[in-house]
Amino acid sequence: MTYLGELFSLAGRTALVTGGSSGIGLGMAEALGRAGAAVVLVARRERELAAAVDTLAGYAVTATAISADLGERADVNRVIATAADHFGDIDILVNSAAVNIRPPMGELTDADWDLNHAVNVTAPYLLGQAFGPRMAERGWGRIINIGSQQAVRAFGNSGIYGVAKAAITGLTRSQAEAWSPHGVCVNTVMPGFVITPLAAPHLAVPGRVEALAARTMTGRNGLPQDFAGTTVFLASDASSYVTGQTIYVDGGFSVH
Numbered sequence: 001m002t003y004l005g006e007l008f009s010l011a012g013r014t015a016l017v018t019g020g021s022s023g024i025g026l027g028m029a030e031a032l033g034r035a036g037a038a039v040v041l042v043a044r045r046e047r048e049l050a051a052a053v054d055t056l057a058g059y060a061v062t063a064t065a066i067s068a069d070l071g072e073r074a075d076v077n078r079v080i081a082t083a084a085d086h087f088g089d090i091d092i093l094v095n096s097a098a099v100n101i102r103p104p105m106g107e108l109t110d111a112d113w114d115l116n117h118a119v120n121v122t123a124p125y126l127l128g129q130a131f132g133p134r135m136a137e138r139g140w141g142r143i144i145n146i147g148s149q150q151a152v153r154a155f156g157n158s159g160i161y162g163v164a165k166a167a168i169t170g171l172t173r174s175q176a177e178a179w180s181p182h183g184v185c186v187n188t189v190m191p192g193f194v195i196t197p198l199a200a201p202h203l204a205v206p207g208r209v210e211a212l213a214a215r216t217m218t219g220r221n222g223l224p225q226d227f228a229g230t231t232v233f234l235a236s237d238a239s240s241y242v243t244g245q246t247i248y249v250d251g252g253f254s255v256h
């Protein structure tokens with residue numbers, strides 16, 4: 001194998017990507033698959049999942065899908081119980097599924113809070129609890145949790161989303177402390193503003209997208225493919241001494 005292959009190849013690895021039917025998760029799944037991993041996508045809608053599997057097949061990526069509502073604990077448990085049936089044990093876990101519930105802070109309901117936490121925090125926690133120890137037993141693994149610049153700043157009407165994203169950075173550090181001694185690296189990727197379906201409310205506001213682009217250093221908003229390199233790095237042997245970290249992939253948004 002070439003030097004770069006030894007560092008970055010994911011051949012023989014299996015990755016599970018939540019939110020893999022759309023946006024950043026789909027971009028990450030494509031990157032993992034094109035670097036050699038077999039990919040299991042988890043999201044709610046079967047039609048979108050099937051389309052994503054087809055898209056990945058176009059890049060010769062081996063992929064399959066599990067339809068599940070990660071806000072429902074029974075569904076999370078089903079994912080945990082069946083994930084290895086497809087391509088074997090999960091070596092790489094990417095937690096990208098999330099919801100952003102946007103009423104003004106004072107108008108949020110208890111149900112909003114519960115859903116926000118179920119999808120954005122509890123599901124990543126439960127999946128980590130299931131797969132992290134198994135990776136540690138096998139002596140190799142990678143967990144990539146998706147945070148957000150909203151972990152460290154208020155941003156529009158999505159206050160409890162920021163609470164969840166701050167929790168994700170803490171979860172990452174605790175998982176890293178627990179499993180890094182056994183070859184499992186755990187990191188948070190922090191997007192800035194990325195053009196995906198989740199960002200639709202911003203896209204609908206005239207001038208908003210341009211204003212957000214101007215707040216980056218690169219002068220443009222993010223796209224799902226901007227996460228490819230960081231994802232392959234964090235999923236591969238190349239990152240074996242990088243763990244517990246909060247890694248911004250945001251065109252400089254967070255430091256501008």
Ligand SMILES: NC(=O)c1ccc[n+]([C@@H]2O[C@H](COP(=O)([O-])OP(=O)(O)OC[C@H]3O[C@@H](n4cnc5c(N)ncnc54)[C@H](O)[C@@H]3O)[C@@H](O)[C@H]2O)c1
Nearest residue numbers: 019022023024043069070096097098148191193194196198
């Ligand atoms: N787009 C941005 O600007 C931005 C910025 C910072 C962080 N992020 C984070 O990036 C990640 C991906 O977001 P995106 O922008 O690609 O959004 P997206 O809407 O394109 O994708 C979200 C994915 O999560 C899945 N999902 C949502 N609720 C689910 C549930 N209950 N059960 C199962 N799957 C569910 C959706 O099916 C979809 O596949 C999220 O963690 C998000 O918080 C996005």
Ligand SMILES: O=C(O)[C@H](O)[C@@H](O)[C@H](O)[C@H](O)CO
Nearest residue numbers: 100148149150192193198199
């Ligand atoms: O940090 C973030 O998660 C983003 O900037 C978000 O606010 C999104 O861009 C948008 O709101 C879609 O959720």
